[in-house]
């Protein structure tokens with residue numbers, strides 16, 4: 328990507344940075360960071376933050392973005408998450424160079440900063456129980472009360488804090504708190520906890536520490552240590568900003584980053600909270616973090632989403648100061664738009680109906696030419712075998728066609744894609760059930776390739792496969808994970824209540840033989856039924872598994888059209 332200084336700001340954060348550059352606020356530097364807690368896999372909401380932080384760095388000359396793990400809560404953290412997060416950021420197409428950091432690398436420094444606050448009379452060791460601390464804190468409408476331990480001497484505080492570190496006390500016996508203001512209207516400023524005892528090993532520091540810094544203490548100081556200029560975070564941290572600034576104002580730091588909040592991404596028909604996603608994984612409601620129905624980056628990747636489609640989506644949704652819900656159809660639109668240009672088109676049949684071409688020679692097979700992508704001629708042509716017995720979709724035939732149903736029906740002629748015009752001459756039914764089990768058709772040999780020399784028109788083109796040549800694969804068709812637009816809407820109803828029973832449908836899939844060696848992860852448009860991706864987990868040489876990324880039905884384009892119409896009125 329090219330770096331320019333004059334790209335027009337398209338959101339308020341870019342505007343702030345452009346203004347800061349003009350006034351040379353940070354000596355012309357732009358330094359951002361993406362700070363995940365390694366307590367889950369990244370989801371599409373994180374992608375918004377990644378695109379924003381790394382994007383801003385890329386757009387600005389000398390701009391840099393760090394990847395920093397905010398690993399201050401060892402109980403929920405795991406090395407598996409650390410690795411998956413790095414893989415996902417790279418996959419999205421961003422590069423942190425040699426700037427991979429961990430808050431845990433700063434534990435000693437953070438400890439020393441805490442000691443400094445104690446020495447300055449700005450922090451104290453509090454020995455109230457967790458319940459008492461809560462009780463003393465007050466409420467939104469009532470001020471809090473000062474802890475009886477608030478007046479401890481600096482010496483006593485230093486001694487206790489050192490012994491907390493040395494492991495002399497049990498979890499919860501003491502905490503280190505900032506001495507700010509128990510009557511502050513901002514509850515977070517009522518002597519917040521800075522360090523707590525947790526006698527658990529950490530995935531990076533082992534048992535070196537038994538006290539850990541709180542998020543609010545670690546985050547601002549980690550930003551400062553790294554020389555971050557703009558600390559971009561989501562709106563729920565707006566009330567933390569006062570504490571962020573207090574800590575950096577009270578300590579002798581060289582760099583005081585500006586915290587800027589933006590609205591987090593919410594997406595319809597799914598949940599974007601690691602806590603909830605963990606619940607789905609641990610409860611066995613999905614097959615794992617990378618289940619193709621999950622809104623995680625690993626799930627979307629496995630489903631067939633491309634990094635480009637996700638980056639385009641993030642650009643399209645923009646960055647605002649107010650919370651809103653983005654229609655999941657916009658995400659689907661983004662992947663369709665991307666795959667339309669580059670996924671080769673092929674044919675496969677999901678719900679087969681047998682078709683016998685009565686006037687086609689029994690032992691004849693033709694290799695017909697099929698275009699790989701009409702959007703891009705450079706993708707070339709392939710051969711598709713045609714023979715006497717074929718399969719088409721059950722949906723493409725109606726014995727008694729309703730109005731506007733232009734596909735196959737008794738006596739009607741249609742085009743088989745890249746093949747011939749065929750006419751249905753007889754319908755064979757199962758005697759017991761009355762179900763249509765086979766169609767007898769005739770073909771017109773003069774229409775090879777799918778056009779008629781006499782200019783005769785047909786109203787439908789169907790996809791098909793040759794029965795003897797098709798490969799039986801497996802198709803996994805996905806629907807929204809939840810039946811409700813906002814599964815979180817009702818406070819006293821568990822979001823899992825709204826899990827969709829139909830989010831996964833598995834079907835045998837008859838696909839054309841050119842797909843015999845399809846690589847895991849490769850993407851195709853199956854004509855008329857959607858974009859698919861060869862599954863990277865369950866597909867093998869003997870079993871081809873296709874995940875449907877998205878259908879071709881473009882709800883988003885339709886919604887847009889409807890909205891435009893409304894506006895015009």
Ligand code: ATP
Pocket residue numbers: 361362363364365371372373375376559560561590591592593599600601602
């Ligand atoms: P979750 O709410 O899913 O548990 P989190 O905020 O705890 O997410 P972090 O690992 O702390 O997850 O997130 C890293 C960064 O990604 C943070 O800066 C956070 O603000 C941002 N982020 C998280 N969720 C979203 C979202 N839905 N939209 C935009 N940014 C997000």
Ligand code: MG
Pocket residue numbers: 364
């Ligand atoms: Mg968080």
